[in-house]
Amino acid sequence: xxxxxxxxxxxxVSGMAAAAKGFDVIxxxxxxxxxxxxxxxxxxxxxxxxxxxxxxxxxxxNFTAAAAELSLCQVIYLSLDVATDENGGSDLSGLTDLIDRxxxxxxxxxxxxxxxxxxxxxxxxLAGRIxxxxxxxxxxxxxxxxxxxxxxxxERAMEPERFIVGANDPRHELPETYQNVLSAFDxxxxxxxxxxxxxxxxxxxxxxxxxxxxxxxxxxxxxxxxADWSEIVPALKLDKRIGQYAYLTPGLGIAGGNLxxxxxxxxxxxxxxxxxxxxxxxxxxxSRYRRDWVLRVLHAGVISRVANPMxxxxxxxxxxxxxxxxxxxxxxxxxxxxxxxxxAYDPAVTLEAGIQPNFLQSATxxxxxxxxxxxxxxxxxxxxxxxxxxxxxxxxxxxVIVDPYSxxxxxxxxxxxxxxxxxxxxxxxxx
Amino acid sequence: MIRHLxxxxxxxxxxxxxxxxFVGQDITRTLRESGTEVVALSSADVDLTKPESVDALGxxxxxxxxxxxxxxxxxxxxxxxxxxxxxxxxxxHLSAFLEQAKRAHVVYISSDxxxxxxxxxxxxxxxxxxxxxxxxxxLVRERMFAEAVRKTATPYLILRPCAVYGGGxxxxxxxxxxxxxxxxxxxxxxxxxxxxxQRDHIYIKDLSRLVALCLARSxxxxxxxxxxxxxxxxxxxxxIAQLCGDGVEIKGSPRANPVTHRHFDVTNIRxxxxxxxxxxxxxxxxxxxxxxxxxxxx
Numbered sequence: 001x002x003x004x005x006x007x008x009x010x011x012x013v014s015g016m017a018a019a020a021k022g023f024d025v026i027x028x029x030x031x032x033x034x035x036x037x038x039x040x041x042x043x044x045x046x047x048x049x050x051x052x053x054x055x056x057x058x059x060x061x062n063f064t065a066a067a068a069e070l071s072l073c074q075v076i077y078l079s080l081d082v083a084t085d086e087n088g089g090s091d092l093s094g095l096t097d098l099i100d101r102x103x104x105x106x107x108x109x110x111x112x113x114x115x116x117x118x119x120x121x122x123x124x125x126l127a128g129r130i131x132x133x134x135x136x137x138x139x140x141x142x143x144x145x146x147x148x149x150x151x152x153x154x155e156r157a158m159e160p161e162r163f164i165v166g167a168n169d170p171r172h173e174l175p176e177t178y179q180n181v182l183s184a185f186d187x188x189x190x191x192x193x194x195x196x197x198x199x200x201x202x203x204x205x206x207x208x209x210x211x212x213x214x215x216x217x218x219x220x221x222x223x224x225x226x227a228d229w230s231e232i233v234p235a236l237k238l239d240k241r242i243g244q245y246a247y248l249t250p251g252l253g254i255a256g257g258n259l260x261x262x263x264x265x266x267x268x269x270x271x272x273x274x275x276x277x278x279x280x281x282x283x284x285x286x287s288r289y290r291r292d293w294v295l296r297v298l299h300a301g302v303i304s305r306v307a308n309p310m311x312x313x314x315x316x317x318x319x320x321x322x323x324x325x326x327x328x329x330x331x332x333x334x335x336x337x338x339x340x341x342x343x344a345y346d347p348a349v350t351l352e353a354g355i356q357p358n359f360l361q362s363a364t365x366x367x368x369x370x371x372x373x374x375x376x377x378x379x380x381x382x383x384x385x386x387x388x389x390x391x392x393x394x395x396x397x398x399x400v401i402v403d404p405y406s407x408x409x410x411x412x413x414x415x416x417x418x419x420x421x422x423x424x425x426x427x428x429x430x431x
Numbered sequence: 432m433i434r435h436l437x438x439x440x441x442x443x444x445x446x447x448x449x450x451x452x453f454v455g456q457d458i459t460r461t462l463r464e465s466g467t468e469v470v471a472l473s474s475a476d477v478d479l480t481k482p483e484s485v486d487a488l489g490x491x492x493x494x495x496x497x498x499x500x501x502x503x504x505x506x507x508x509x510x511x512x513x514x515x516x517x518x519x520x521x522x523x524h525l526s527a528f529l530e531q532a533k534r535a536h537v538v539y540i541s542s543d544x545x546x547x548x549x550x551x552x553x554x555x556x557x558x559x560x561x562x563x564x565x566x567x568x569x570l571v572r573e574r575m576f577a578e579a580v581r582k583t584a585t586p587y588l589i590l591r592p593c594a595v596y597g598g599g600x601x602x603x604x605x606x607x608x609x610x611x612x613x614x615x616x617x618x619x620x621x622x623x624x625x626x627x628x629q630r631d632h633i634y635i636k637d638l639s640r641l642v643a644l645c646l647a648r649s650x651x652x653x654x655x656x657x658x659x660x661x662x663x664x665x666x667x668x669x670x671i672a673q674l675c676g677d678g679v680e681i682k683g684s685p686r687a688n689p690v691t692h693r694h695f696d697v698t699n700i701r702x703x704x705x706x707x708x709x710x711x712x713x714x715x716x717x718x719x720x721x722x723x724x725x726x727x728x729x
Contacts, residue, residue, distance in 0.1 A: 289552075289698075292701075303705070303708075304708045336701065339705050340705065
């Protein structure tokens with residue numbers, strides 16, 4: 001029996017994946033009403049494939065608000081989502097409270113695994129607290145790296161590239177029960193000391209941030225000098241030192257919370273230990289700069305030319321296939337457009353009514369376009385690509401489309417009379 | 432980088448310190464045109480280089496007043512250490528005055544010269560490492576005033592404009608101001624090198640309108656004032672030559688210094704004042720020319 005304590009996005013997806021691999025799972029969270037909804041298959045967020053996974057494995061997973069039920073588990077994952085503030089700082093108090101509850105409930109000889117996002121050094125300190133219990137109750141503590149990707153979480157949980165496990169002493173073999181759980185996923189298992197595993201997770205994310213920052217920096221130059229970043233990317237991906245899966249799609253800065261958290265951790269560690277933090281500082285500055293790209297384009301192309309413009313916004317989630325809006329560029333844009341009318345549509349996100357006096361959420365993408373002077377496509381939901389540009393043209397008053405992710409065909413937009421702006425190529429040039 | 436403490440309200444009275452200069456005059460005029468009561472102080476009213484100015488300011492400025500501080504000895508009147516020290520003495524006396532009581536609002540017109548030469552694009556949090564005494568003077572004064580108003584909890588705003596152009600310029604500074612004058616007078620524009628350096632130029636009326644908006648909103652913090660569109664001095668010269676229209680010659684010269692550029696990220700103006708529309712360089716130059724011709728005709 002495997003336990004998951006903390007009904008976060010990560011905990012739910014990981015728990016469902018364990019159930020799908022044939023393990024019985026108890027998933028614990030203090031919110032009884034949430035557990036009831038989850039037992040009915042009602043998830044508090046959108047994640048492709050999750051509901052199907054639950055339907056196929058519902059007999060093996062039980063959601064409960066009774067911590068005592070975790071005493072039935074031989075392995076318990078601590079999977080609480082660690083909240084971050086706007087600057088990526090972590091609040092670990094909820095996790096430490098949860099750990100106390102789980103330790104109290106766990107049976108002797110249970111293996112505890114921290115799956116939550118924790119800063120380097122956290123697991124070693126926790127191990128120090130648990131050490132006395134190791135001798136008397138046989139509790140063992142590990143840290144396991146998670147690299148959740150919203151929108152692809154199920155796929156990655158079912159078919160992980162590898163497991164990275166932090167151990168007190170990596171020279172010792174993993175306990176058999178834990179090894180059995182990991183082996184069910186048939187991928188390499190890398191065991192290292194706690195601190196290395198904690199930093200491995202951050203290192204992975206720093207590599208991703210670095211790639212995206214390169215893409216954003218070079219894409220901006222493309223926009224200025226007449227190159228097209230989308231033509232350059234295939235050349236980079238054929239370079240083995242860069243690779244076909246490299247994160248080279250330019251975007252509106254770094255969002256979602258997890259990457260920001262890890263950058264903040266690196267900066268904090270660099271400050272504490274006197275290491276150079278110039279590079280992560282530059283990543284943060286570049287991310288904030290690119291986040292406002294659409295705002296700058298709208299000011300230059302519409303707001304400075306049209307009195308009381310109305311802006312249509314497609315997409316509120318920070319990326320496609322999720323309803324998360326954490327640090328979403330769309331929300332920053334809407335906030336910066338306060339005096340103007342904004343009509344927004346997102347297939348998975350509904351904002352609270354009245355967040356701004358001039359903000360309305362539309363039922364469809366096309367409805368949001370009615371009478372708009374400009375359209376900004378802030379989230380690359382695939383369904384936006386299927387929308388007929390002629391219909392958009394018919395509904396909109398103005399002729400400006402800001403399409404950072406190139407969801408529409410730029411040439412068609414241009415032929416339809418639109419000024420068309422996308423990341424990585426000069427204005428007016430489509431994909 | 433700034434926040435507004437009030438929604439749109441008219442300041443009770445505004446005292447412009449340094450009202451006889453290019454920027455001070457235009458701010459005074461703009462505020463008066465909008466119906467704001469303005470007290471315009473110049474060096475003829477109070478000599479800020481002297482310690483007595485502290486008491487003199489106290490007699491002229493009341494606690495409900497808002498202040499716009501523009502006063503400075505500009506680089507055309509001196510770029511040396513002695514000028515720096517006189518400017519700092521003015522800052523010292525103003526600070527001593529500001530420490531005495533809470534005022535409604537203090538707006539300090541600083542300069543983009545506070546930033547390092549290689550800060551690109553310049554943002555409000557770019558590295559402040561001035562390469563001139565003029566920039567150093569502004570940076571030190573920014574800090575002096577910040578320390579003074581902190582003691583009285585007076586809302587404090589620093590505006591850092593890029594090069595300002597427009598009618599009434601008294602400095603004949605390199606760029607639109609000098610180019611337009613020499614184009615009209617001598618039919619010639621002289622460039623350093625071939626005028627390759629790219630700079631941002633803000634129209635004086637935009638700066639004044641922005642000051643008025645900041646006063647109305649009791650804005651505090653730091654805000655750069657620029658258009659976000661940098662162009663080369665050669666392009667500025669070409670635009671002016673075209674506007675003047677009667678065979679203005681653009682002359683280059685051997686380059687004495689390496690080419691440097693300066694660009695601004697003006698996102699914070701967009702966020703702070705979403706409805707504020709900046710004047711394009713083309714429109715600003717055309718208006719500037721009209722103003723000069725009107726003055727000549729008048």
